Amino acid sequence: MSHSPDTRPLLTRLFEPARLDSMAPIPKIATYAALFFWTLVVVFPLYWVLVTSLKVEVDVDSGPFYVPFLDFMPKLDAWDFMLLQNNTLGPYLNSIFVSLTSTLLALLIGALASYALVRIRFQVKLAAVLTFVLLVVGVIVAVAAFDAPWQLAVAVAAALFALALSTFVKRFRAAVGNNDIEFWMISNRIMPPIVAVLPIYVMFQHLHMLDTQFALIATYTGVNLPIVVWLTRDFFAGIPLDLEESAEIDGASKFRVFFTIALPLVRSGLAATFMLVLILTWNEFLLALFLTNANAQTMPVLVAAQNTTRGPQWWYMSVLIVIMIAPVIVIAGFLQKHIARGLLVGAVKG
Amino acid sequence: MRVRLDNIHKAFGHVQVVKGLDLEVADGEFLVLLGASGSGKTTALRMIAGLESVTSGRVLIGDRDVTDVLPKYRDVAMVFQSYALYPHMTVFANIAYPLTVRKTPKAEIEAQVKEVARQVQLDTLLDRFPKQLSGGQRQRVALARAMIRRPAAFLMDEPLSNLDAKLRGYMRAELKHMQHQLGITTIYVTHDQIEAMTLAHRVALLEKGVLQQLDTPANIYNRPANLFVAGFIGSPPMNFIDGSLSAGRFTAPDSDFGTLSTITRASVVAGVRPEDGRVTEPHAGKLTGTIYATELMGDHTLVTCRIGGATVTVKADKAFNRQDGAAIGVDFAESAVHLFDKATGERIN
């Protein structure tokens, strides 16, 4: 066992580091090779998109050309067309507004809920939940199958629910607790959007809100709430209870404690959650496709629509992809420090 | 086996954490590295273990220079402060791990684990997982895992600091006994001077990465090498009075007494341990002042007096009962006086 570093056998020397903070030659070469290879895998497609955005039709069709100035003369035609002549700015601003607003809303509402679920004990009577679900089903059947006016159906159901609450619901012991509520909230994420999108479409149609930013914001908020609850619950659970209790003894209300003590303490986690939800909404395609048209169209839909009868015009497409990536990268750059740490805490306990 | 540190330096970036540490630990010796928090003890220990590279200097285990040798080839075992038990392995698997990775035959592992587990009284808990054990039991698992290898040296980083006071006392005795039985060189890091005094053959006192004194507990206590050591060891700490020495006679405001020394020096510090002093009537002892505070400690009373500009604490009888502010005298034997140079802090008598 007494190898001195210099006299180690060749194989050992190749595979085992000589010292603590160093790497042996072969693992080192292999590591760098693998990392550079993956860097290439990541960067090359992006590079190709960037380069293509500087081409015009003939550069693409007679290509492939790889390096601007050497292979071909880069031109800003595509950029010029997409940014100035085509209506790109509208969807771009829509995307920015919708994704920022809905992400912040989801973060706020979701964090409030998960904080309450972590810190305050809930007891909801199972009978009340079942009654509620039954009444909703009843309303839907009445409206859909028997053409009852929906205002009337909802009013009747609300009255019945109030009646149920004050009478037989009280007699039942069985109740759902915090974990059940939390599980219910999180499990909503499993639902594929395609299941929900049709009824949501019909709902907004009835409200005359199709193709508005509001519809999209509301929907995205709903779709992303489960993720926010899932990720933030462990951040809140990790705060020492003493801090909040001492604030409460000092006379702060629960809301105040939430906004002034709890939220600032979990900002890393919130930043990571914000980033993830922002990416998901910024890139969301299916719901936007259903719920928007000309007015509230977002970027993914615009990108997808580039598949014209002549086939996609790569140079235009590339411009769109580039301007879509840019802002997210900037935001991620600002939040980079928090992201890994935040994601970790959320994922540790799930 | 012998462990030697040769002028070890360690820097993290620009921060010098260990500055020229020389240490020689004899075979079978129990050496305690003592120091305040942040003094570089852990760093020193980790460099012996090979978990931290040294910036300059040499580490020797036995006669072998292991400065650049990987931890696994150093043949030392370490007990971590957090115990570092593997949570997904049973106690048995945890203790057996060092042998398992060396591909020791099953039967032999079994026999050795049983033997070691018996020594640390874990034989009935071998099937449990770490989370099913109490703090003291976990500590013993960590110990057993170190013992099973019969290493050249044991390294322990505050192994008892996570235990409650009672258990700590018990485990201290156990550790000492075990180390004596096994006869394996042990380097033990702690910030607790009681642990250091009770466990060590020799204590190495570290401050800001510099070795202050390396000696037996008795010598560290009785003949502290400098002001820092004198102030660090002992509870309550030694009393210090600034003054001057002329031909062995110490003078300061409100104090004037002879010492066993014969030196003359303008600026010195005289130190007297609280238990070496006793209260007398005013002007009957070597010092005179007023009572500042009294604290009943149970079997004795601590009397703190203001003497000149200094504060002096002495142990008195538990029946001592005098008003704060009353005049009082303090006396002690000439042999109980420690003298230090004020500028260098070095002992001069």
Next chain:
Amino acid sequence: MSASAANAAAASVRETRGEWMDRNSGRIMVLPAVIILLAFAIFPLIISTYLSLSRFALAGGSFKLTFIGLYNFRRLLVGAQQYHFLGTLKPLDTAGWIAFAVFLALVLYWLFRFVVREFSVFGLLGRLISASLACGVVLAALATTVTGGYEGTLLTTCFYVLFGVTLQFALGLGLALLCAQPIRARNWFRVVFFVPLMVTPVGVAYMFRMLADMQKGPFAPLSHALGFSEWSWATQAWSARLMVLIGDTWQWTPFMFIVLLAAVENQPREQLEAARMDGAGAWQIFRDITWPSIAPIGATVVLIRLIEAFKIIDMPNVLTAGGPGLATESLTLHSFIAWRTQDLGGSAAVGYLLLFVSTICCVSFFNYVVRWTRRYQ
């Protein structure tokens, strides 16, 4: 009533309002989330149930829903649409039956072990459901892939999910382990590897179409040299599926990577050092320390990915438009196409079947894998 009494009354009302807020703060905090989830998840779910049990017909400017029971589901599972959902099934040959028997034996052994070791009624029920779904999918896969039939959207989706998530996990873990080595420019790699996650899936799909263009793409010279410039990946079922898989993997590996890297860097340092001192080598350290310590996080990110992976639509929609034939069509795309052809009932039924499959898979994964990895915590 005097003025001062009125003031006092007003004050007490104000006070009780504040008190009321405090007493009910929990409910107030949860309420918005509950309302939104009811509106955007539960309510649509119930409506969809109704839709999936009806036939939708346009009549004049309006539409008409007729209740037809489970007809839509029957059509997909055993009727005229079976080819679309399950695939064009052909009778199994002997080898197929043997393969199925082996799989069945494994499943039965798993159930048997559960019954013997830790029996519980609900546990058994859950395991029976998971087992039947697994057997059904395997049977369908054998009856199409092995016998030379055509796979339906269910199998295609399962293919994307199973292979996609596995591949992404493996790559993500590998990259995370490499990035945790004492190498230079670690942060740089970390940032670069994160980028694909930020590209919209629609964009990723177009990007890969561009790259895989055999005539004008960057690899055209290579395919010319190798002599298959006339060949197109989009015309073959498996190469088209592979393309979708590659796009999805390119996009989602970063997610696995970033979380797993945090987990690897966060593994208990003292355990790691203890193992190193105990003499463990790199592989032993990975197996005994790193893997057990990151397994719970790994399982959780896989679960997150699993949930999202079942919803895949953008990639096949843009890359291949579901083609050739049905080869790359995912369940969501299937449902979308049914919707476009005005078959709302069928569309809802497909959506519902997707919901069943993904719920069973995710809950199974949580109960059998995620829980299991957390047993030491």
